[in-house]
Amino acid sequence: MEIFNILKEKIKEKDVITPKEMAIIDDNAEYLGVQKILLMENAGKAVYDKIKNIEAEEYIFLCGTGNNGGDGFVAARHLGRGIVILIGKESEIKTYEARENFKILKNLAEFGNIKIMEIRGFDDIEDIFESLKEKKAVIVDAMIGTGIKGELREPYRTIVNKIKELKKINKNIFVVSVDVETGNLESDLTITFHKRKTINKGNVIVEKIGIPKEAEYIVGWGDLKALKKRDKNSHKGQNGKVLIIGGSKDFFGAPILAGLAALKVVDLVGILSVNCVIDKLNHPEFIMYKVEDNYLSAQHVDYALNIAKKYDVVVLGSGLSNNNKTKSFVNEFLSKYDKKVIIDADAIKVIDYDNIEFSESYIFTPHKKEFEYMKIDLNNIEKVKSTIVLKGKYDIIFNSNNLKINKTGNAGMTVGGSGDVLAGLIGGLFATNEPFISACCGAFINGYAGDLLLKEKGYYYTALDLIEKIPNVLKLFE
Numbered sequence: 400m401e402i403f404n405i406l407k408e409k410i411k412e413k414d415v416i417t418p419k420e421m422a423i424i425d426d427n428a429e430y431l432g433v434q435k436i437l438l439m440e441n442a443g444k445a446v447y448d449k450i451k452n453i454e455a456e457e458y459i460f461l462c463g464t465g466n467n468g469g470d471g472f473v474a475a476r477h478l479g480r481g482i483v484i485l486i487g488k489e490s491e492i493k494t495y496e497a498r499e500n501f502k503i504l505k506n507l508a509e510f511g512n513i514k515i516m517e518i519r520g521f522d523d524i525e526d527i528f529e530s531l532k533e534k535k536a537v538i539v540d541a542m543i544g545t546g547i548k549g550e551l552r553e554p555y556r557t558i559v560n561k562i563k564e565l566k567k568i569n570k571n572i573f574v575v576s577v578d579v580e581t582g583n584l585e586s587d588l589t590i591t592f593h594k595r596k597t598i599n600k601g602n603v604i605v606e607k608i609g610i611p612k613e614a615e616y617i618v619g620w621g622d623l624k625a626l627k628k629r630d631k632n633s634h635k636g637q638n639g640k641v642l643i644i645g646g647s648k649d650f651f652g653a654p655i656l657a658g659l660a661a662l663k664v665v666d667l668v669g670i671l672s673v674n675c676v677i678d679k680l681n682h683p684e685f686i687m688y689k690v691e692d693n694y695l696s697a698q699h700v701d702y703a704l705n706i707a708k709k710y711d712v713v714v715l716g717s718g719l720s721n722n723n724k725t726k727s728f729v730n731e732f733l734s735k736y737d738k739k740v741i742i743d744a745d746a747i748k749v750i751d752y753d754n755i756e757f758s759e760s761y762i763f764t765p766h767k768k769e770f771e772y773m774k775i776d777l778n779n780i781e782k783v784k785s786t787i788v789l790k791g792k793y794d795i796i797f798n799s800n801n802l803k804i805n806k807t808g809n810a811g812m813t814v815g816g817s818g819d820v821l822a823g824l825i826g827g828l829f830a831t832n833e834p835f836i837s838a839c840c841g842a843f844i845n846g847y848a849g850d851l852l853l854k855e856k857g858y859y860y861t862a863l864d865l866i867e868k869i870p871n872v873l874k875l876f877e
């Protein structure tokens with residue numbers, strides 16, 4: 400924790416975050432035990448606290464089927480009056496929290512102060528908009544929040560345009576957006592939660608809703624959910640290609656473990672290694688590339704570069720050995736290769752750190768001892784664009800702009816090969832994702848696999864067991 404605390408001082412906290420970052424924080428607050436329904440209550444109450452002071456003849460809550468809509472339901476309940484318009488059907492409400500809050504509204508609606516409508520399109524509310532032309536009204540935009548994906552679809556697009564038209568005709572319409580403005584709606588006020596979002600514009604206030612600061616730092620299932628999803632129509636190779644470069648006369652199992660781990664998340668894995676490794680390999684899943692030597696060395700760099708260009712990511716280091724030959728291989732390879740690389744194990748030890756640039760395309764996976772080789776000056780962290788996974792009881796994942804801590808894993812993970820599994824797994828994720836999230840998720844999944852095994856087998860599990868558990872973890876948080 401000491402390094403984590405130092406880094407916390409050095410790495411600037413973000414004041415404004417992307418919707419995607421916020422969605423991760425929300426989910427990780429839940430991972431820490433803060434229930435979403437509680438956050439929704441606080442969010443809806445924060446909206447109510449602002450609208451209750453706006454005098455109006457009518458309050459309209461336009462609610463989507465996600466949690467943004469849920470915030471709208473809560474705000475309407477606190478206000479105790481108004482028309483709640485669900486864009487869609489009750490059965491289409493996506494989450495438990497929003498559904499529960501909708502049910503409460505239905506119970507209240509029987510008393511007559513709150514009116515509920517489920518609509519298909521703008522036609523269903525045309526007469527309401529007609530009547531609003533003459534009224535002093537508040538429109539609460541709880542249509543879409545941080546869950547927005549792509550261009551705004553119908554009927555949202557039409558509804559947003561109609562609100563804009565209405566505002567032009569009637570200056571007594573006050574639009575309050577919940578969390579973010581839906582589409583290109585120009586709201587009079589946006590009440591955003593926890594932190595300002597990059598897509599917020601206009602008059603924005605930030606309200607705290609009980610998300611602890613720690614949710615910004617912990618790696619949790621929020622990170623996993625934010626990984627790129629496999630496209631169901633994708634072709635072979637589109638879900639990533641990883642090349643493992645490692646192995647030597649001394650260690651032949653390491654690159655295989657890395658390769659097997661990567662194979663759980665990508666389409667293709669190649670292994671480039673020396674003859675004593677490749678000749679022993681009996682894995683039909685791998686594409687193999689052999690050099691006739693005991694160790695990789697500078698003379699193999701051109702061959703490696705030629706192969707690496709067919710892949711998305713190189714995982715460099717597993718079982719490589721630490722000697723002058725591998726040193727020349729690693730340094731020359733890195734000086735000539737500018738795509739994504741996971742740098743692990745012996746590769747970390749042999750790098751000439753006086754001549755390396757910590758570029759964004761590298762992810763280093765050192766344990767404490769290997770980290771010392773890297774000679775990183777924590778006071779000069781802004782130069783470190785590479786992502787570093789400092790493995791330990793708690794893994795610390797950081798680069799110049801980001802910092803997180805992962806707490807999954809247990810003492811059983813000291814078993815030989817678990818580091819190779821992690822490097823391969825991160826390599827696999829990195830093929831189709833950004834470096835920081837790949838590193839965070841790799842550490843989380845690997846540790847979580849270990850935690851599942853601890854329950855099943857105690858500490859008596861192996862690196863191969865870890866690999867077999869990777870799909871279970873991924874499936875759990877799909």
Ligand SMILES: NC(=O)C1=CN([C@@H]2O[C@H](COP(=O)(O)OP(=O)(O)OC[C@H]3O[C@@H](n4cnc5c(N)ncnc54)[C@H](O)[C@@H]3O)[C@@H](O)[C@H]2O)[C@@H](O)CC1
Binds near residue numbers: 542577
């Ligand atoms: N996740 C949490 O822990 C919390 C979330 N909160 C609220 O929940 C929001 C995020 O909720 P969700 O993740 O459920 O997502 P949203 O409610 O923001 O949006 C998801 C809905 O919008 C639809 N949608 C997405 N993109 C669309 C497009 N381009 N055109 C048309 N429809 C589109 C989806 O089909 C889905 O029904 C936040 O902005 C915030 O308001 C709050 O309740 C506080 C707690």
Ligand SMILES: [K+]
Binds near residue numbers: 542
């Ligand atoms: K909104």
